[in-house]
Amino acid sequence: MDLSKSYKQNVFKEFNLKIRDEFVLLLGSNGSGKSTLIKCILSLINYEGNISIDGLIGYIPENFQFPMYVKVESFIRNLASITNSEFEALLVEYDLYEHRNKYIYALSKGMKQKLVIIQALVHNPDILICDEPINGLDLKVKKTFIEMLHNQKLLGKTILLSSHYEDMYVDMADKVINLDETD
Numbered sequence: 001m002d003l004s005k006s007y008k009q010n011v012f013k014e015f016n017l018k019i020r021d022e023f024v025l026l027l028g029s030n031g032s033g034k035s036t037l038i039k040c041i042l043s044l045i046n047y048e049g050n051i052s053i054d055g056l057i058g059y060i061p062e063n064f065q066f067p068m069y070v071k072v073e074s075f076i077r078n079l080a081s082i083t084n085s086e087f088e089a090l091l092v093e094y095d096l097y098e099h100r101n102k103y104i105y106a107l108s109k110g111m112k113q114k115l116v117i118i119q120a121l122v123h124n125p126d127i128l129i130c131d132e133p134i135n136g137l138d139l140k141v142k143k144t145f146i147e148m149l150h151n152q153k154l155l156g157k158t159i160l161l162s163s164h165y166e167d168m169y170v171d172m173a174d175k176v177i178n179l180d181e182t183d
Contacts, residue, residue: 022158034179060128
């Protein structure tokens with residue numbers, strides 16, 4: 001990856017990063033460019049430069065816009081049908097199975113965040129990109145999430161995670177990039 005991105009000022013200028021089969025932790029203060037970098041990688045915003053991706057991506061954004069008048073199971077079933085993937089075990093693992101017949105609008109913030117995680121994992125992605133993934137999660141689900149990251153790493157998956165919670169991930173990370181320190 002070789003990219004540049006600016007708004008009124010440069011966010012990145014000739015930023016280079018290679019990630020393959022490793023866990024990369026992105027750190028930085030608010031406004032340092034963590035989410036912008038992720039959005040460039042996912043081609044959600046325009047940028048200058050080159051980004052090359054090899055594999056299926058699962059994305060856990062900080063904020064997700066759900067179709068509110070769809071039931072949980074219908075939402076996940078439709079996503080899973082794209083690749084003929086199984087999803088029931090994920091609903092059980094993230095404690096949403098008993099809520100599968102609820103409309104998404106009726107879920108709490110924490111339950112919606114669990115659904116965001118499930119939608120990213122349902123296709124068994126090669127690359128997992130997470131932008132502040134644990135906001136709104138209780139301690140039990142945070143532990144489940146950390147275990148999932150550990151298992152994905154053991155499977156040789158590529159993980160790019162941005163967070164303000166360095167202590168939760170630094171021991172797992174192969175590489176730590178602090179965007180406050182890059183120019």
